[in-house]
Amino acid sequence: MISLFGRYAVMKIDWKPPADVIEECLMKGKLKSDCQNYIRVLARQSSGKALICGTHAFSPKCREYVYSSVDGTLKNTRQFDGQGISPYDPRDNSTVVYLPETHEIYTGTVSDFVGNDPLIYRKRIGENDRDNGIRTQRDDARVLDTPNFVGSFVYKEHVYYWYRERAAEAMDNNEERQIYARVARVCRNDKGGARPANERWTSFMKARLNCSLPSATPFYFNELKAVSDPIATSANDHRVYAVFSTPDSDVRMSAVCAFSMKRIREEFDYGTFKQQRTVNSLWVPYNRNEIPRPRPGACVPDSTKLPEATVSFITRTPLMHRAIESVNGPMLIEGSDRADLTQIAVLPHVDSVNGQHYDIIYLGTSDGRVLKLIETVGNTTVIESVTVFSRTIPVVNLLTTPRQLVVVSSDEVATIDVHHCNEPDSCNRCVALQDPHCAWDLTIARCVNRNSWSGGHFIQNIVFGQSEQCPEGIVISEELSDGELLFEEMDLYLFLYI
Incomplete structure (x- = not known):
């Protein structure tokens, strides 16, 4: 663990997989470098505890540590299975939300050795909990199809997941499925359905995210790469900023789009669903009178008492018909002659001299730089571009504090000031x-x-x-x-x- 202010190591935890676990990982054909313990979950719990989970040589494990004031160290108090919480493969993208008040962890990851079982999952992990958890439907491409999870957060009564996946409703000219950006949500109070669906979500819904240049033939940025936390814009709305890109090709481009949480909630709460009646038919919206009551995906006091028709409907057709449109289109586009945008972080509500509030956006790039920008009336201004790392390596994470920006690559960590006001001489x-x-x-x-x-x-x-x-x-x-x-x-x- 590293101090952001003193720039020194606060403490070190050694947690290596046992030799027999590493040997089994190697026997199954994995590289030695992958048969280590890569930490993928780190969360602060109540009562001074910390939750840490890692890949553990393709055998995910979690530990709880408690801080000892006697010698200033973290003591391991228990270890348990991390399947469904941490990915097996250190290269897999995953996302985690931990709620210390309920001891619940929400994840988006892959829950098997070969990487064929993606899931969105919730589990209570208190010491005395005997919870098997709730997950998305297994082996159903209509629910999740090779997802790459980008981020997640709690917003009011839901947990929202942001990811990209192969889209069942879209084929390209080679009749291969395209990649679409998605936002999905589940109800925090979802208890699962009646048996045998008691360990499956009854509230999972998803929608396409549309970040595109509007025209007769829109130019789409379909691949979601990074997402911010929701930023308050008014008393009843928040905004989420996200980085998108085009697929890997000769015309590789990146963009930043913003989305209204109010608009997302309205689509999930009142929009219609998308269906394909046969394997060869077009995808079309459901008629309103075809949607059962109570509304599929809605939060209810006791989901185990939902009618079978409602649970079956949302399991078969969780996709909303309409895409979620971005707010005013892309606010920044980086062309193929520039480095890809890789990460995003937002410092919200910074006051100018006249008292106007601005959200300051920081973007990581594939060549180790950080861009700082703001959105004014109808325009986006790039304030500066800062080279952070001495090597040309991608920025893989960004974290903001009021005074410093933490910039992370695959093997380096740096801090930079959130501003450089002392540089101009006039x-x-x-x-x-x-x-x-x-x-x-x-x-x-x-x-x-x-x-x-x-x-x-x-x-x-x-x-x-x-x-x-x-x-x-x-x-x-x-x-x-x-x-x-x-x-x-x-x-x-x-x-x-x-």
Whole structure:
């Protein structure tokens, strides 16, 4: 475990698979490098405990650790089977939500050695719980078809999952299934159905996510790569930002789209479902009068008492007919001549000098950079591009804190400041950043960050990046008029090499 502030190791836990488990993994044809214990779940529990789960040489295991104040270490208190919680293969994408108040863990992963059993799963893992869990239907491509899980979170009475998968409803010109981006949800109070469906979700629903350039023939970004947590935009809505890409091809492109949680909820709550009546027929919407009552997928006080017709319907046809449209289309597109976008993190509600709130978006790239951008009225502004790693390696995770951004690659971790307000040496350059974090202080003639805005007179223009209030007036230099980023490729040194 690493301190983000002191940049030192706080403590170390050694957890290696036993020799016989490694030997069995090798005997089954896996590489030695894969027959290790890759940690895939790390969650803080109540009472000072920590839940840690790993691949454990293709035999997933979980442990609970408790902090000892005597010697400042974490003590292992129990170990249990991690099937359905951690993936077997360290390369598999998975996602986890842990709720300490109920000791429940929600996962999206693969639950078998060969990787043929993807599932969305919930299990109570309290020490005295004897819960077999609830999962999606096994061996049913209508429910999950080779999913790659990207993220998940709790939102009101549901848990939402974000992933990409082969789409049963879409074929390309070679009659192969296309990959579509999906959002799915389950009810937190789902108890499963009546026997024999008591260990299956009765509330699993999914919909396509549409991130595309609108035209007579839309250009789709179908492959979901990363997703943010929901960010409040009003009293009754939140927004989720996500990274998409086109399939691997000669025209590889990336985009960022935003989605309204209110719109997603409305589609799941009131939209109709998609069906294919025969294997050779087109996919069409159900008529409203064909949908049983109570509504399939809705949260109910006791799902074990749902009618068989409702449970059977949602098991056979969990897909919504209409796609979830993005808010105003892609807010950023990176062409095939640029690195792929790989990760996203959002610092919400940063106040500008005039009190306007902005969501600041950070994007990781496949060549080890971080882009910082904001969305203004009808426009997206890229504030800066920062080279984080000395090697050209993809950013695989981003985490925000109020003052620092944690940037992770496959074998390196770094922290960078969330702003670089001290770099500009003039008012024009400071204002041209269009960064809500930064403003020109007329009193001391410096570009300062928002933590220094306690007094004085500050100049900032987020929308236009120019201000007549600057002492030098508006200066349009060749550097700025060409649209160059002021701090393109700033070199920042990583603090840890694993």
